[in-house]
Amino acid sequence: MVVDPWLDHTPIRLLGPDDLAARIDAESADIVICEADVCSGPVFERSLRVIGSTRGDPTNVDVDGATQAGIPVVHAPGRNADAVAEMTVALLMALSRGVVPGHRDMVRGTVFGETLPYQRYRAWQVAGRTAGLVGLGAVGQATRWRLEGLGMDVIAADPYRADATHDLDDLLATADVVSMHAAVTPETFGMINEEKFALMKPGALYLNSARAGLHDVDALVGALESGHLGGAALDHVDGEVLPPDHPLLAMDNVVLTPHIGGATFDVETRQTEMIVADVLAILAGEKPLHCA
Structure with missing residues (x-):
């Protein structure tokens, strides 16, 4: 498991699909959880078991592309x-x-x-x-x-x-x-x-x-x-x-105000709990609650 939250980056570093795919290769990852990094194209060529978008609406993920690649996408509706x-x-x-x-x-x-x-x-x-x-x-x-x-x-x-x-x-x-x-x-x-x-x-x-x-x-x-x-x-x-x-x-x-409505520690906890529960469900062969 590699934990690298973008909130800890100064300056902020968000990955596009090519860089994210390279990071997946470097870490030998089979699960990706992200909030704003872009999941599309080359990301789906990796052998991923699940993609988690910690957003209410997983706009950072090409859901159709992931579905065609057989990769389930879970998200966190109502998180904030x-x-x-x-x-x-x-x-x-x-x-x-x-x-x-x-x-x-x-x-x-x-x-x-x-x-x-x-x-x-x-x-x-x-x-x-x-x-x-x-x-x-x-x-x-x-x-x-x-x-x-x-x-x-x-x-x-x-x-x-x-x-x-x-x-x-x-x-x-x-x-x-x-x-x-x-x-x-x-x-x-x-x-x-x-x-x-x-x-x-x-x-x-x-x-x-x-x-x-x-x-x-x-x-x-x-x-x-x-x-x-x-x-x-x-x-x-x-x-x-x-x-x-x-x-x-x-x-x-x-x-x-600068788009801070959802900027609370509680939201981070809630979205994490939702994504982890659904990822564990998929790994256990069960149906996730919040699949895009």
């Missing part, structure tokens, strides 16, 4: 549901209560100026407000009970869930807070566009702790600049970083 749900709540609180600009005022010594902080950062409490969840997968469900625990009325849109309460347009028109929890697919890519932002209530807050591909960023900027939206909080942007002149960076009613 609680972590991302907590991040969603953190983004909501930071955005709704002016935590980021308030901190900046304290650091800069600009607390008292033309207005008092009590005036600048006065806000509605979230208790009694309506939160609309777009997507009721593992993260959406984990977010739902947390927001209900804060006293929010939680509604949801998901065409594949019987417990969804609204269709998308009705949800957008009803919710004080819209929170995105869908996977990015051809069906959902760019689903929140200019038309959908316009359907939201004036002053509504937009949260996306999923992926930036779910919304049209130019339409989001427009809805914020016009004052139609009260604010936005995003844990992911296209390309992972924004150019320094991007308008979102200059807005006090925007909270941005």
Whole structure:
């Protein structure tokens, strides 16, 4: 067994398929477990018994290619549901209560100026407000009970869930807070566009702790600049970083974090337990729980 976690690398080193295949040969490995290294092509020419992707969606593995090569692929769906749900709540609180600009005022010594902080950062409490969840997968469900625990009325849109309460347009028109929890697919890519932002209530807050591909960023900027939206909080942007002149960076009613919703020690433990259990099942000739 060779343990070489990429989190221990400085700088980060992620292997492409050729380098990964060479590493497999060098270590005489017959099992590969990875999170972001790319498993495709030459990797499948090795005599692997199983590939484990510690991701909820094994996007780093060519699953069709592995299947054709007779190599089972196991993954860890829902591994980070609680972590991302907590991040969603953190983004909501930071955005709704002016935590980021308030901190900046304290650091800069600009607390008292033309207005008092009590005036600048006065806000509605979230208790009694309506939160609309777009997507009721593992993260959406984990977010739902947390927001209900804060006293929010939680509604949801998901065409594949019987417990969804609204269709998308009705949800957008009803919710004080819209929170995105869908996977990015051809069906959902760019689903929140200019038309959908316009359907939201004036002053509504937009949260996306999923992926930036779910919304049209130019339409989001427009809805914020016009004052139609009260604010936005995003844990992911296209390309992972924004150019320094991007308008979102200059807005006090925007909270941005660098794709860290799932960055907890608990997630690492959970995904490891899930993958190890499925690898052991395959080695024992049993059916794994989470096969891609």
